[in-house]
Amino acid sequence: MQHTFVLQTKWDGGRNAVGDLQAQRLQTQISIPPEMDGPGIGTNPDEMLLGAAATCYIISLAAMLERAAIKATIDMQSDGIVDVTNGVFTYQQIIHKLTLKLAERTEKNEKMAERLAFKAESTCMISKALKGNVEVLVKLTIE
Structure with missing residues (x-):
């Protein structure tokens, strides 16, 4: 079975257009971010890649925790690290800073939640697509 996702874009102008x-x-404006000397209107490819990686990871983790019967609240900040060397932009790393608040904090639940937090990154479809190009890390805190 295949799924097809369709996305339309329209661009009228040069580098600093919107x-x-x-x-x-999803509907939004797009432009180059101000960090890259653009107008910073709407979103941009860097945020969208980070958003795809973060949402895929958090949904994968939530499903895995549910299957393991572990109730938890998931709070996460994801940072995308882009290197600029000699005018070449390279998306180097995504760091998911994850806090799991377990409803029932037992040693068994903590160990399983930790295992699943790292496994979810390797099973997420977007992480698999990035593998070999962008390093994806998980920094975990369990409460």
């Missing part, structure tokens, strides 16, 4: 992006459940 474009439009529309998908079935």
Whole structure:
């Protein structure tokens, strides 16, 4: 079985113009971020890649925790590290800073939650797509 996701973009202008992006459940403006000397209107490819990696990871983890019957609240900040060397932009690393608040904090639940937190990164579809190009790390705190 295959799934097809469709995304339309429209861009009218040069480097510092503002474009439009529309998908079935997403509509926004797009431009180059101010960190890269752009107008910073709407979102940008760097945020979208980070968002794809973060949402894929957190949904994968939530499903794995549910299957393991571990109730938890998941709080996460994801940082995307982009290197600029000689004018070349390279997305180097994504760091998921994850806090799991376990409803029932037992040694067994903690060990399983920790195992699943790291396994979810390697099973997420977006992490698999990035493998070999962008390093994805998980920094875990369990409460």
